[in-house]
Amino acid sequence: MRFGMMLVWVMLPCWGVSDVVGESTTQPAGKLLTVAGDGSGDFKTVQAAIDSVAEKGTERVVIHIKPGTYTERITVSKEKPLIEFLGDDAAGTVLTFNNTHNTLGADGKVMGTSKSASTFIYGADFLGRNITFQNSAGPVGQALAIYVYGDRAVFENCRFVGWQDTVMTNRSREYFQDCFIQGHVDFIFGAATVYFENCELNCRAKGSITAASTPKTSAYGYVFDHCKITGEAPTGSVILGRPWRPYGATIFMYTEMPDCIKPAGWDDWGEANQKTARYAEYKSSGPGTAADQRAAWTRQLSDKEAEEITIESVLGGDDHWNPRAEIATTRPATQH
Numbered sequence: 001m002r003f004g005m006m007l008v009w010v011m012l013p014c015w016g017v018s019d020v021v022g023e024s025t026t027q028p029a030g031k032l033l034t035v036a037g038d039g040s041g042d043f044k045t046v047q048a049a050i051d052s053v054a055e056k057g058t059e060r061v062v063i064h065i066k067p068g069t070y071t072e073r074i075t076v077s078k079e080k081p082l083i084e085f086l087g088d089d090a091a092g093t094v095l096t097f098n099n100t101h102n103t104l105g106a107d108g109k110v111m112g113t114s115k116s117a118s119t120f121i122y123g124a125d126f127l128g129r130n131i132t133f134q135n136s137a138g139p140v141g142q143a144l145a146i147y148v149y150g151d152r153a154v155f156e157n158c159r160f161v162g163w164q165d166t167v168m169t170n171r172s173r174e175y176f177q178d179c180f181i182q183g184h185v186d187f188i189f190g191a192a193t194v195y196f197e198n199c200e201l202n203c204r205a206k207g208s209i210t211a212a213s214t215p216k217t218s219a220y221g222y223v224f225d226h227c228k229i230t231g232e233a234p235t236g237s238v239i240l241g242r243p244w245r246p247y248g249a250t251i252f253m254y255t256e257m258p259d260c261i262k263p264a265g266w267d268d269w270g271e272a273n274q275k276t277a278r279y280a281e282y283k284s285s286g287p288g289t290a291a292d293q294r295a296a297w298t299r300q301l302s303d304k305e306a307e308e309i310t311i312e313s314v315l316g317g318d319d320h321w322n323p324r325a326e327i328a329t330t331r332p333a334t335q336h
Contacts, residue, residue, distance in 0.1 A: 030060030030084065030330070037068040046074050046085070046095060055079040060330065065131065067092035073099070078122040078150070084330065087130035090159045090180075095119055096134035101142040113165055117144035124150045127330060132159040139163040139184070139205070148174055148192070154323045155179055156331075162187065163204060169194050171215075173315045175323035184233070186211035188222065189244060195314050195323075196224045203231030203238050203260055208267065210241035212248035214278070220314045221249030221278070229288065233260040241279060242267040249278035253306060254285075261288030266295045282306045 033049045034041035041064075043049040049063045060082040067088055074095055076083050087093030097118035103111045118135050126148075137143040145162040151172040159180045160167050166183035169192035176195070181188060182202040188194075189211035201209055201224075209229070214221030222241075231238075238260045241250045265281070268274035279298040281291065283306070291300055301309075315321055 030062040030082075032062050032064060034064045034066065035070070036066040037070060038066075041066060045072055046070055047072055050074070050076055050080065050083065053080050053083065057082055060084055060125075060127075062086050065093050065095075069094040069096060071096055073097050073118060073120075075120040076123045076126060076150070078124075081124040081126075081150070083123055084127040084129065085131050086332070087132075090130045090132050090157055093130065094132040094134055096132075096136045096145075098135065098137040099143065100135075100137045100140055102140075113142040113144065114147060114168060114170075116142060116165075117147035117168065119146045121146065121148045121150050121153055124152055125326075126150050126153045127326065128153075128155045128158050129331075130157050132161060134159075134161040135163075135166065137163075144168050148172065152321055152323070152326075154326050156327050164207075165189055173317060173321065175311070175315060177323075177327065182231075183207075183209075186242070186244070189213070191215055191218075191221075191245075193218055193220050193314060194222050195311050196222065196227055197311070199224070199227045201227060201229045201231075203229065203233040206233050206237030206260075208239045208242050210250050211244040211269075212241060212250050213243070213245035214247055214249040216247040216276075218249070220251070220309075222251070223309060223314050224250075224252045224255050225309075226254045227252070228256040229258055229261065229286075231258075231260060235259045236262050238262065239267045240265050240281075242269045243273040243277040243279075244269070246273050246276040247278065248273065248276075251280045251282070251301070251309065252284055253282040253301075253309065255281075257284050257286040257288030259287040261290075263290040263293035264295045265290065265293075266298050268295075268297070280305075 062084045099116045101113045133146040135143040135145040142165045147168045153174045164185040166187040169190035171191045174194040179199045184205040185207035191213045212221040274297040282301040
């Protein structure tokens, strides 16, 4: 950084998917394509499956990714909404690459942070389920596992693995449920409005969990609800967040915090951002809470304020988006 969907049965003989589609008890909601590195599916790479999808579709396309490690740069373009990545098990289905901010692009220039991602999500209404998104470059500076730009993105039971700048969220609405997110410096960052529910935030070393660049016009930035902070970072070496830009907004509610969290809790990036940063907490637990020692420019929410923070109030928008309903109506039958 500074640095209401109907189940569609599709028969495509040329891709040989009828044997997969025939199992009605496991059929996900939408047109189904299968990726398998061993050649047993319709495609060997995830990008090939994406490329086969028609632009500007109005029905969900489910890309079932069989267990394996897929070493490729993946892009879901803006013209391809309603795509789902479906894995059988998050730990067993890994999408990875190893670019960093210093990697040279095709033009001979360094990529920079935002172009270093292993996976790019530009299409709206993306759904990721049971997938690991990884950047395998290691602790070498900014190296994104995923860049999410498309509006109404949902991730259920996914893993995000990296070091610095693991997950970039950019000017959209996003929902993460039951996810594992790992890193050590600003490993969740960007300008989006994002609700994290029941997620594990794993701190690999000293550093900072978030770096929000929330626009002034957005009421919310990051909201962490009933999450858990874990990791091997030393005592008092991790901050909850620092504002990448003025007006950065982050809230931690009902979150388990170990002693790796600094008593001050937050940092202002060494600038005047503390004058505009919107940082708050509410009824978190564990030795890392230290509410009476938090930075003076942050605050604890009142009961009334906390009651008003819901998925609907944070993410609903003019279209009344309900990501929980999206998860429930698209989940394969055997996962209900």
